Amino acid sequence: MYSELSDDDKEMYLDVLREAPILPFSNFVSRGDIPDRVDIARVRSYIDREVYRLVRQTYRDRSSRLIPILGSAGTGKTHAYHSFKDKERENRKKLEETPEEEEVEVSQIEPVDWTIIYVPSPPASIRVLLHVYTCIIEEVGPEILDIVSKKLVVDKWGGKKGGIFQKPKLDEVIQKGIREFPGVFADCVKALVTYQLDKSKKALAERWLLGEDLETEELTELGINSVVEEDDVCLAMIKIITENLDRVLILYFDELESPYRMLGEAAERKFLEILKRLYNEVKGLVIIIAVLKEIWPRILEIADQPLRSRMEPEQDLKPFSLNDLKIFYSKTMETFWDDNNLNPPLYPLFPLNEKLIEMIYEKTQGNPRNSIKLCRRFIDKVVIEEMSVEELMEAGADIVATAKPPLPEEEIVDFSKPREIIKKTIEEILAEEEYVIDVNPASVAGATLKTIIKIGEDKGKDFKTQMEFKFMLGKRSQTLAALIEYQDKKWGLEIPSIKTFDRSAGVAGYYAAKRLKDALDEKAIDAAILIVPTGSGGAKFEMILENNSEIHKVELDNDAGEKLIANALTYPSENGWEIARIIFSDIGDYIPPEEEGLEESSE
Template sequence: EEIDTSQLETADWTIIYVPSPPASIRVLLHVYTCIIEEVGPEILDIVSERLVREKWGGKKGGLFQKPKIEEVIQKGIREFPGIFADCVKALVTYQLDKNKKALAERWLLGENLEPEELSELGINSVVEEDDVCLAMIKIITENLDRVLILYFDELESPYRMLGETAERKFLEILKRLYNEVKGLVIIIAVLKEIWPRILEIADAPLRSRMEPEEELKPFSLNDLKIFFSKSMETFWEDNNLNPPLYPLFPLNEKLIEMIYEKTQGNPRNSIKLCRRFIDKVVTEEMSVEELLEAGSDIVATAKPPTREVEEEIIDFSKPREVIKKTIEEILAEEEYIIDVNPSSVAGASLKSIMKVGEEKNKDFNTQMEFKFMMGKRNQTLAALIEFEGKKWG
């Protein structure tokens, strides 16, 4: 069913694009990071200003009267008790304490702080802990000046890359966000054949609150041209650049037509292929003419790695190495690009260890996101491995 958007009520909202998480752990931190990156660090100013100064009495009483930070914190904790306490302390410190503002900002942005830095803030937890991270998301969504729309892309990826357990855990977190967080709309994009499994995992109350699914129609050739030109127009505007005269730059009409033929108008694959082609043109790996001439086989010259200190010796008597890639391979390549971060590295390392163990008939006991206490603080390891009575983290 097509909807006339002009009939919808106007409202302030921001779409947060959430790519498939790189690992099955710290998914809430992944969502939180996407929110911060999309809205920008000013989100902390908006939320802390509204809470600290307008609700918790953090306004100056006069020229020489400064609000007492501890009193403001206690007012905040009365509104947000328990697991929210450290979030309240960080927001109040960020808004009222100039000397510790930078430290509080680092905590609020999810950076790892040293134990002595946490002590300076009077905080025991870190944002990467699921409960603390969810608490921050709740505080933000309830006190932001707009609705946040979380757009989760490629929901099938956790299952494909990490297995059914990871998929179920990811969907449980989605359920938790959906049930516990106000001021939030969730949209998920998933392959048609995967959707029944997601409905199966969802409980009855969750299913009753879900809108009917919509199947995206394939792009027509004209749709794809308009989509690409509008996307590039947004790019030029966002970067304060004068748009080129040709609306399909840096690609051209023939290349867009070839992308359409190869993807049969599939929106996801069309966008991926456009992005890959732009990368090749912008990085000067290939020209538009070379892409067109290559047809279904894309040819790229492999460049030797650069060295900062030692000059590389090149044997010019040998032919230049040429790598052939089909357009389908480029699509596959795009599907498996992941962000390199501690979570993804830990997940990949654990998977490799388990694979080696299987090949050598060794039985490793593994546990993702292992939690333990060190002193009075909760600590989390990305993974724990047990073998023959020994443990590694």
């Protein structure tokens, strides 16, 4: 143990810990966009085997599969994605190193190419397919358009050059493509052919294929009537891509309970319908849905029988064993020492010891997230507060008690109870899960609508809401994020198609404002709320707002967006309240939750 370390060594290692900008075990919540550096694969090995089996089957027959992965809060649902991503990189490296002509022995598992794509927090039912499509493009890269368009346009539809001066005729190639992909696929075919063969319009076609909004004149130039954000067109593009990639795509849907959490049963049901469409209509997919174990019965209740019958058996994420926790701790510390250019201490559990690790395990029941939290707390005590290990062991029980470990017994939701009681129980379970809030258009739209619904119901307002409100602009269908009807007035809600609220919406802000203007001009709505990042502007954007006083602009930065989303189910944020007050003008000024509590107690 510590006796193996000299006093100088102990002090050196402790000094490094004290001066480190980031202590070990600081990240106890996995994020889809930040890789986890340490993985204990044993606890998940049976799930890995099952997923790889499904990948091989899908590679052979191109039929899609759907598998649920269940786990309580903190058991590693998001972390599982990162482990699959690491395996994907290893697999890709092996494939690249294996000569194509090298035969695989019958006893060996054939090499299979696959890519896993993280689909974060399903954003209610607002443009979910566009969300999935965007995730595919961002993960695989825009070069996916080159791969697919070359395979179809050049190799299959005769888009090869016949000679130096002989170019393929676009219309003939397009017609060949439409014969293979008719109907709703037609615009996708036109865009792919134009992208591959027409240099003058390639950039325009690429913008359409990437889901950007185009002006009517630009669409006319391409000979296209639709936009990718329309569900049917978006699904058509996903189908074309998956059918023409020589690999399996794994879609990893994390936090499947989010639609219910944000917008209730209707949103969850609609999202499950979209999952079913992906499963039924798209080839070459393995769909993984990661969901809180305690919420799974609720999702099964909402899902229809055809979807339930198509699912593979559920796979449960298991907690750490004591040995897993020791290995995880020592690997994490080894990574920390390596980052600081130090050889690890001879005693791998330094600055803690085996008994403290056992104490952590006993109190957390092996829950990875809670174990990580307590490791960090214990290290803090030793390093920052300079407690000795002996003192820490004496105080350990009290320290652990403040960490709110999970109950050893799993809480059972009784679905025979009235729906409101069930809902309350589910909300309590969801509250225990720690979400990484991703402030994006979909999550902001969902939280805004949830806030409006909550305030409207609390204030006894008679109103209706609708997600994904569609209206016709000539022959084209346009979609707004939501519609709110109150006192014979229709309010449209829209948010630009942006990645983050950290910077100006740019041209996307103009297009969002234009969609609202079009809806107003078509009498589809009477007034509108446009939510944009703080500082969004531009001449055309400002002109639309100046000439359309019915459009109410609301600015949010990333922090305000996080508060809006985090508080949507509990007590509205100030920004959420002000948005609702645009519609419900008589609800009064915002009262912070602390002040409201004081007012109630004084009555």
